[in-house]
Amino acid sequence: MKHISGRIYSSKIAFACIFLFSAGSACAQQKTTLPVIQQVKFKNDTTNIITFGAKGDGVSLNTQSINKAIAAVSQKGGGVVLIPGGLWLTGPIELKSNVNLHLKRDAILQFTDDFNQYKLVEGNWEGQPAWRNQSPISGNNLENIAITGTGIIDGNGGAWRMVKKDKLTESQWKKLTSSGGVVSEDGKMWYPSEKTVKGSKTKNAGVIQAGKTAADYEDIKDFLRPNLLVLTNCKKILLEGVTFQNSPAWNLHPLLCEDLTLRNLQVKNPWFAQNGDGVDVESCKNVLIEGSTFDVGDDGICIKSGRDEAGRKRGVPTENVIIRNNVVYHAHGGFVIGSEMSGGAKNIWVYDCSFIGTDIGLRFKTTRGRGGVVENIYINNINMIDIPGEAILFDMYYAAVDPVPLAGEKRETIKTVTVPVTEATPQFRNFYIKDVVANGADKAIFFRGLPEMNIKDIHLENVTIQARKGIEIIEATGIFLKNVNVITEDTNPVVQIQNGANVSVNGLKYKDGSTLLFNLTGEKTKGIKISATDVSKAKKSSNIGAEVGKNAMEISK
Template sequence: MLKFLILFVLCFTSSALAEGITCSDIVPLKNRRYNISLTAFGGVGDGRTLNTKAFREAIFQIQQWGREGGTLLYIPPGVYLTESFNLTSHMTLYLAPGAVIKATQVTHNWPLTAPLPSYGRGRELPGGRYMSFIHGDGVNDVVITGENGTIDGQGDIWWNMWRKRTLQFTRPSLLELVNSTNIIISNLIFLNSPFWNLHPVYCSNVVVRFVTILAPHDSPNTDGIDPDSSSNVCIEDSYISTGDDLVAVKSGWDEYGIAYGRPSSDITIRRVNGSTPFSGIAVGSETSGGVENVLAEHINLYNTGVGIHIKTDTGRGGQIRNITVLDVYVQGARKGIKIAGDVGGHPDDKFDPKALPIVNGITIKNVRGVKVLQAGLIQGLRNAPFTGICLSDVNFLGVKGSARSPSWKCSDVLGAAHQVSPWPCSALTNNQSGSCANYSQV
């Protein structure tokens, strides 16, 4: 398995160099002044010894040294069992080949943290949330990397609590960074998250590259990467196979997200492959702070619920605009494309049903799909139709031998289409020029 993953990353590296387009310059990689090993603080990689104290003491030492060049914390080969711990600024967490940081499955004393203000409560349950396994709040200049080491959330105990409805609070993410800047996450395997895997929220300047994210397809809500009310985020050259959306751009939930008012903007998703029973590339459904300027390109999706999914709901408010999706291949999907205004629940009954989302300027080009049951669904809102929708060079083929063709359904939408097969719907005018730039977005 490890050999396969190393080859996978090497292939992605070659591909990235061939494309000549990467996000590596968003957050420059720095040489650290100090280097310390977890074993110097009592770390034992036998898979049984609890290493919480070692992690916390090592990171406390990094805090004391401060910003003068920063410090690299080296995790040698071995399996390091630990409770959750917090990162600090100006540090690199570096996992050697064969190094595993593994979450304990003792949940009764897992630390709690406050609900995110843009959500008003935990995503699953009212009240606070269990803190993420690896957590950072207000940190700057943090690198989480290695040589294909693994961060293992051992999430099955949390999934079973969710299934049995015995959770008291919202499950922990595997890695959550809050109010943080200049973050690099690269060259690691993230395994079996209890909840969402990578969750940068209220962050800026974040790069996620060359990661593999894995969880069973029946694991609940194990989203791969969720940029949330964050800006200048790049996700590229990665493989994700989980039980929920592979990448989902978010910005807060109903009245809480509207009040917090922090959009997600300038998000790039490039050269991502993966599989999920839910959505491949998603925007939403929590978009109350707004989502704008998203580019997703060179995406390959296999055995996926919905290939490209833009989702919101009444009560969300916010604007979703300037979303561009290019060069996507889908093999096996219930729906190729879905843009809908009736997706997702509400945190409570205080949402304003008159807070309607505005969806404008969605461009989807060069998409190919095979074994697709339904080509697409575009369902706007009666009092807030989706406008500026452009489909260009989109082709979906159904399942061989099936009598059902991969047709479209549309309502309350305005836009244009060019070379789309099967033809989407009369609401999208036939744009002979093939350009998405010049048609009316009324």
């Protein structure tokens, strides 16, 4: 697809994609047809923002000039609004239907650090209705919109973000604290202002409450950081070629959108940027993310659908998503679902992606209270190197902390209790993961479900992971591992199963001379079937806890 004189030449992206799992395995052949994502189309007319008085001198504030240009082009039936070479300082920009905002290669669109330019608006934060500062770029109830080109959009996020001392060098910390702002009483956190400090100490800061107006949140306004780009209830969207960087919070946040294409983007945030996600696709339908690079401070490519009761009440899943040919560098997770997935997520295809140095590779997270069903997820051809945490992780005890503990940080062990199943009980089921290679991880594979709602029907095939630790399966049912090769430093055990049921391991490979191959614990552990695996290469093939049934494990050739 090419951009020429403001026109987008579209092509349909529907074709049969077959994720084949070997005959005879527990994974049946999955025949799936990828969704069709409708594309944008614009008039040939191009309007330069200079004609509306904009000045690219890095000093003049161009908010009115840019917004007038966008509004004028939209009123005429649409076209291209051109941002030429220059450093264009601006306040919030509001997109309009049928407009393609196009940035030249030598154009930098930088948003002002004057917080007074950002009014408080009713928006959404982490899946709940909330007051936020107006996003640098936003659009509501629009159709046929685009941001294209090869220029840079900079959110000036350093003016907004609080920063942990542990995440900076000593010289960086000294420079930051000498610039102004406020240091916490314990000396471990820097805040841009007193309003940010107060907001950080306010429970449910910014959450919309009946009878309160924007004025009631003025004393914590600076804490309510905006996402760089927020599009809400929009249809037919294209983001292509541009660099989005340095966001106050999330970089890209499409919410309740349909027919969304992200192509060949560069999305960047400092690695220490709190809530510095790359893209968070929330309650959207028909989405394509391809050919893009992410290097951010939180999750890289993330799927969401609302949080807890608010998300369940909205009841709109993220569905029909294609994610392909992307690279994720630093991020808390390369491809992520959750934790705010209360409206559900389904029919998602992820393939031909590389994760380099992401804290976790494939990351699926939720917790009690969320509710929502995540299902029918197809992942194929993933390559990873230097993963500090787990290469593949399913965790239903997400605790809103960094995935990799900082040096000296201690975390309490999860205490397992069973609670009744309600609408607030989340579910993960029907994942198909094939052809994954990871060179370097702390742990190869980790499953941790809830005792009242196990992770269910997870299929892994042709997976090779070099890691410090092997495989851990907790409170999971219907786990199918075929041709999995784990090369681990810690071989005691290679595979830990705790309260796992109907686990099939076919063709497992592991390091010769491993101390213990399988360790089974938990009174609910049963139906463990091992086949096509040479258990004799381990010093001890299995250890079965006293509470585990005698016939829980079956080993066959």
